[in-house]
Amino acid sequence: MADQTRVPASRRVTINTVAKAAGVSIATVSRVMSGSSSVTPDLAARVHKVAEELSYRPSTAARGLVLGSLRNMGVILPDLANAYFFDVVKQMHHGATADGYRMLVADYSGDAADELATALDLLGQVDGLVLLSSRIPTSGLKELARQATPVLLVNRVELGVDLPMVAVDNFTPMMELCGHLAKLGHRRIVYVKGSDLAWQNRERWRAIEMAKVLGIEATAVPSDGTIEGGYDVVEEALTHEPTALVCFNDLTALGVISKLRERGLRVPEDISVTGFDDIDMARHLAPRLTTVVSPKIDLGDQAWSLMRAALNNETPTSPPLISADVVIRESTGPAPS
Amino acid sequence: MADQTRVPASRRVTINTVAKAAGVSIATVSRVMSGSSSVTPDLAARVHKVAEELSYRPSTAARGLVLGSLRNMGVILPDLANAYFFDVVKQMHHGATADGYRMLVADYSGDAADELATALDLLGQVDGLVLLSSRIPTSGLKELARQATPVLLVNRVELGVDLPMVAVDNFTPMMELCGHLAKLGHRRIVYVKGSDLAWQNRERWRAIEMAKVLGIEATAVPSDGTIEGGYDVVEEALTHEPTALVCFNDLTALGVISKLRERGLRVPEDISVTGFDDIDMARHLAPRLTTVVSPKIDLGDQAWSLMRAALNNETPTSPPLISADVVIRESTGPAPS
DNA sequence: CGCTACGCTGTAAGCGTTTCCACCCTTTCG
DNA sequence: CGAAAGGGTGGAAACGCTTACAGCGTAGCG
Numbered sequence: 238m239a240d241q242t243r244v245p246a247s248r249r250v251t252i253n254t255v256a257k258a259a260g261v262s263i264a265t266v267s268r269v270m271s272g273s274s275s276v277t278p279d280l281a282a283r284v285h286k287v288a289e290e291l292s293y294r295p296s297t298a299a300r301g302l303v304l305g306s307l308r309n310m311g312v313i314l315p316d317l318a319n320a321y322f323f324d325v326v327k328q329m330h331h332g333a334t335a336d337g338y339r340m341l342v343a344d345y346s347g348d349a350a351d352e353l354a355t356a357l358d359l360l361g362q363v364d365g366l367v368l369l370s371s372r373i374p375t376s377g378l379k380e381l382a383r384q385a386t387p388v389l390l391v392n393r394v395e396l397g398v399d400l401p402m403v404a405v406d407n408f409t410p411m412m413e414l415c416g417h418l419a420k421l422g423h424r425r426i427v428y429v430k431g432s433d434l435a436w437q438n439r440e441r442w443r444a445i446e447m448a449k450v451l452g453i454e455a456t457a458v459p460s461d462g463t464i465e466g467g468y469d470v471v472e473e474a475l476t477h478e479p480t481a482l483v484c485f486n487d488l489t490a491l492g493v494i495s496k497l498r499e500r501g502l503r504v505p506e507d508i509s510v511t512g513f514d515d516i517d518m519a520r521h522l523a524p525r526l527t528t529v530v531s532p533k534i535d536l537g538d539q540a541w542s543l544m545r546a547a548l549n550n551e552t553p554t555s556p557p558l559i560s561a562d563v564v565i566r567e568s569t570g571p572a573p574s
Numbered sequence: 575m576a577d578q579t580r581v582p583a584s585r586r587v588t589i590n591t592v593a594k595a596a597g598v599s600i601a602t603v604s605r606v607m608s609g610s611s612s613v614t615p616d617l618a619a620r621v622h623k624v625a626e627e628l629s630y631r632p633s634t635a636a637r638g639l640v641l642g643s644l645r646n647m648g649v650i651l652p653d654l655a656n657a658y659f660f661d662v663v664k665q666m667h668h669g670a671t672a673d674g675y676r677m678l679v680a681d682y683s684g685d686a687a688d689e690l691a692t693a694l695d696l697l698g699q700v701d702g703l704v705l706l707s708s709r710i711p712t713s714g715l716k717e718l719a720r721q722a723t724p725v726l727l728v729n730r731v732e733l734g735v736d737l738p739m740v741a742v743d744n745f746t747p748m749m750e751l752c753g754h755l756a757k758l759g760h761r762r763i764v765y766v767k768g769s770d771l772a773w774q775n776r777e778r779w780r781a782i783e784m785a786k787v788l789g790i791e792a793t794a795v796p797s798d799g800t801i802e803g804g805y806d807v808v809e810e811a812l813t814h815e816p817t818a819l820v821c822f823n824d825l826t827a828l829g830v831i832s833k834l835r836e837r838g839l840r841v842p843e844d845i846s847v848t849g850f851d852d853i854d855m856a857r858h859l860a861p862r863l864t865t866v867v868s869p870k871i872d873l874g875d876q877a878w879s880l881m882r883a884a885l886n887n888e889t890p891t892s893p894p895l896i897s898a899d900v901v902i903r904e905s906t907g908p909a910p911s
Numbered sequence: 912c913g914c915t916a917c918g919c920t921g922t923a924a925g926c927g928t929t930t931c932c933a934c935c936c937t938t939t940c941g
Numbered sequence: 942c943g944a945a946a947g948g949g950t951g952g953a954a955a956c957g958c959t960t961a962c963a964g965c966g967t968a969g970c971g
Binding site: 924 | 942943944945946947948949950951952953954955956957958959960961962963964965966967968969970971
């Protein structure tokens, strides 16, 4: 562990240094820096100049202490490598920046168990916390609900917990996707799962099981929502002799298709593949991916509105599920006979 | 802008609240919380219990004030949507976490002009700042070099500036890539550029121009290092009638290949395409991408060592350029005759 | 010309923690 | 049994900043 180097007080440029150098009081310097109160223009200019020369930078810590807030927002998500999350975060970022908040993004890839710990740690230094596709167990969520700092759940719905939440409907579009497959004659499919801890995964699987009414028989094989995860599970998936592989997300689908090609199977002639999310690359892959367009912009916007409401102590009214649409491209075709 | 809600002092749970509730002094609570100094086990347990019940969470701001550091590291990068950056960051994150630092990641996608402003803003609340593939002009870099907070340049080499830096060699592997292409009979190539502000782009182009000695004639077309950027510039690139498209990075190559396919051109039979970085998906694309394996793990590790050294006020010895290798896959083939 | 009123600047009181230092209560040894 | 030593606890100062409040000077008005 690096030394807890305490910056020698003598060297650090504080508001005092500036005040002394400019021959004014620290109150004046403070006022000049914040630009709010009225200070004689000449004086302000002089202080600015001195501050500039000394390259004075107000201590965020001190500022945060007295103001009671650092104006930081925390965001925790499973995997930044997944462009989907990033797009949602980026959208929230716009709102946050406009409202004067900085964003601290933490990803806990690999360590799902760490998520709660990370959340608790972050709670100490943010004004609000956003949990994206959280895998925290219900009990942990309840603990978070007790905190004074607002916590927002995105893409996770948990009825027993008193937390604002917003999510994209996963069930309906997955049903539609199955309908599409059924229409193409597919009767036996395999679902390449995401994390069992993820609400979205449960929702998607729930829809697939429901597809029984469409005459589709489905099996699930475990995976983890990554490219490699998809690639690695194909052998196992094929043992069930499916005519279509429904993947948890686009990344998984990419890995799956790669492996399929390696095995000499053509998509969609020999086997169909679907994704979920419609990340940017989905439409550029070969074959272009049939997937679900999860509205990242909308989701990001709504998430930030909710957070802003919570920050202002309004009781945020959670919107209904945001709807998502199936987009049919090249990776699905008629079931081989 | 949301209200600058100052948390009512009466409601916030501070060390005082805990101290009073537990019937001890704040000094004791502090000692218990930090777990360092000796406190009678019974007492410690009692304090812990009370703190738990009140869900007390030490104020990071106050802590940072007295400690002189929030133990935060800032990272600024052009685009989190590019998995390459993220992989490097993730590796640094390991080191940072092990040393007790949190990481604040800021991406300025779209707003290259914002980068310096973001850096300056972040400087106020971090113990160190890492600039990934920075596009900040030299003058801005010099300004950063004057600050007390250590600033590290990753994947950017700027001789006149007194800042620690570490980078992957772009020149040599790009030369090799050209050599590979030359051997396949390519004589006329187009380079799909990245940002002109990026050092890496300049290095890569420098190598390509050098490839004249191999009998390769190259033209450059502007792009921005994104998937869409690659997709959009293909028409223009084709006007130069190249037999190979050398792309700034893998993302661009993905977009380029997508458009090529749309135009009915086969890769690599009709035209060859190369990428750079070897992000995870590169080996899974169709065709699998010929690219340069930029050592993300190594880079991340070295970056953190340098930062740690800087944090400890050691003069970090910048390592030489880290070498990268060409990996030949399916997207390059003999030039059509 | 004197008084009032207003505008600008400075003084000082916190914000929540950590930690030095002093103090007290044991324990132990002479 | 008394004094010294040592461990554990509390008091208080300090970290850098914001802001209420006071005080000073100037201008304007009677």
